[in-house]
Amino acid sequence: MFSKHNILISLRSSTWTNLLGQFKFHKSSIESASLVKKNHIGSQKIFANNLYSTHTKSNLFGNYSSQLGSRHQRFTSKMDVNYPSLEGVIRVLNEIAPLHLAESWDNVGLLVEPFTTISIGKIVLTIDLTEKVIEEAKTYGTELIIAYHPPIFQPIKSINHRTWKERLLLDCIQCGIAVYSPHTALDAIKDGINDWLLSPFNIKEVRPINQSSMDTRSTNHYSYRLETVVANENDNKLLERIEKLGKVLKLPSSAVIYTEDKNLPLIINILSENVSTKASIHLSKLDIPPLPGFGVGRIANLTQELTIQEIINRTKQLLKLEHVRLALSPKHKLESTVNSIGVCAGSGGSVLRGLPVDLLITGEMSHHEVLDALYANGSSVILCEHTNTERGYLQVLREKIISKLNNGNVEIIVAKSDADPLNII
Ligand SMILES: [Zn+2]
Numbered sequence: 135m136f137s138k139h140n141i142l143i144s145l146r147s148s149t150w151t152n153l154l155g156q157f158k159f160h161k162s163s164i165e166s167a168s169l170v171k172k173n174h175i176g177s178q179k180i181f182a183n184n185l186y187s188t189h190t191k192s193n194l195f196g197n198y199s200s201q202l203g204s205r206h207q208r209f210t211s212k213m214d215v216n217y218p219s220l221e222g223v224i225r226v227l228n229e230i231a232p233l234h235l236a237e238s239w240d241n242v243g244l245l246v247e248p249f250t251t252i253s254i255g256k257i258v259l260t261i262d263l264t265e266k267v268i269e270e271a272k273t274y275g276t277e278l279i280i281a282y283h284p285p286i287f288q289p290i291k292s293i294n295h296r297t298w299k300e301r302l303l304l305d306c307i308q309c310g311i312a313v314y315s316p317h318t319a320l321d322a323i324k325d326g327i328n329d330w331l332l333s334p335f336n337i338k339e340v341r342p343i344n345q346s347s348m349d350t351r352s353t354n355h356y357s358y359r360l361e362t363v364v365a366n367e368n369d370n371k372l373l374e375r376i377e378k379l380g381k382v383l384k385l386p387s388s389a390v391i392y393t394e395d396k397n398l399p400l401i402i403n404i405l406s407e408n409v410s411t412k413a414s415i416h417l418s419k420l421d422i423p424p425l426p427g428f429g430v431g432r433i434a435n436l437t438q439e440l441t442i443q444e445i446i447n448r449t450k451q452l453l454k455l456e457h458v459r460l461a462l463s464p465k466h467k468l469e470s471t472v473n474s475i476g477v478c479a480g481s482g483g484s485v486l487r488g489l490p491v492d493l494l495i496t497g498e499m500s501h502h503e504v505l506d507a508l509y510a511n512g513s514s515v516i517l518c519e520h521t522n523t524e525r526g527y528l529q530v531l532r533e534k535i536i537s538k539l540n541n542g543n544v545e546i547i548v549a550k551s552d553a554d555p556l557n558i559i
Pocket of ligand 1: 283520521
């Protein structure tokens with residue numbers, strides 16, 4: 135017996151495949167369903183018209199609990215239980231590369247959030263989000279693309295077909311694919327891209343070029359310290375009100391108050407109510423503690439000196455490159471041994487500027503930045519092209535996500551179609 139139903143199902147295509155495999159559809163239903171899936175594989179929305187027998191429908195939706203969202207009807211499958219939510223995956227990504235470590239000019243985090251993403255079964259990793267990468271991701275039925283470079287950087291005033299970047303975003307939104315970008319947060323972490331660039335070498339000492347600081351939000355770090363005299367009971371009453379705005383340490387005849395920027399004016403207002411406390415306020419700004427080992431770029435000393443030729447060989451091997459570009463300082467030959475190295479993934483010109491090291495390794499530097507390095511600092515320069523210094527790390531990131539997710543069901547794929555746009559021919 136067949137009944138006619140028009141059903142809009144919003145679910146991952148891998149779940150759809152599971153459904154086809156696990157439920158005994160009528161043969162013609164499977165054929166129709168497959169046809170519908172082929173037509174809508176990208177959109178992850180499947181219109182199934184007149185497909186299900188009453189029995190199959192009852193099996194299908196008996197195993198689903200429906201949740202009415204504000205705009206879409208969602209179905210959560212028991213088969214989805216082992217897949218993490220988008221929020222869960224983002225939590226893991228933020229554990230790996232906390233977003234507060236990103237440079238202030240950067241645009242990191244969840245950049246595209248679809249209405250109907252329920253859970254994450256397939257993730258594609260890429261350096262750049264391009265049309266080819268999205269097409270590849272669609273063939274896997276991906277719910278999330280982690281694009282190292284943020285595809286949204288400049289503010290956008292519209293999303294239409296006018297520019298190639300807007301078209302990419304439209305495509306992701308229409309297909310229900312989320313896009314997340316860690317960018318400079320991933321550069322800054324310990325064991326991040328810059329440490330990976332140094333991995334072919336035995337390192338004696340290493341430190342970030344631009345030091346990262348602790349996250350003041352998560353560590354309850356206070357920005358200000360105030361000290362004031364506590365002369366009478368009225369002063370004590372002020373302190374009781376201040377306890378809601380910061381940490382108050384009461385001493386025999388004074389009090390120390392730690393607070394954040396936003397509460398400082400309120401606290402000073404309260405202390406100004408009494409003459410004794412107002413007259414004795416002593417205010418000092420607190421530094422944010424550094425986060426050892428975290429920051430942009432790395433400056434390293436080798437355990438044992440290596441020739442420039444050997445460093446080139448090892449760098450080529452790590453990055454799987456046949457060629458790199460080399461600018462030799464007047465004091466160096468290929469056989470010269472060096473001890474100190476500065477590295478910066480991607481475009482290292484500004485980060486590496488003026489660094490007192492023997493050798494710089496980065497993706498790209500301008501002609502004049504190279505000249506400055508050679509003649510002002512006596513540093514030789516190895517350029518590998520921008521994304522060649524970043525792409526190999528995607529495999530490391532993949533392993534990190536897998537171990538943190540602790541969920542064997544999530545498939546993480548490094549995009550095959552992602553490549554540096556420049557080739558030496
Ligand atoms: Zn880059």
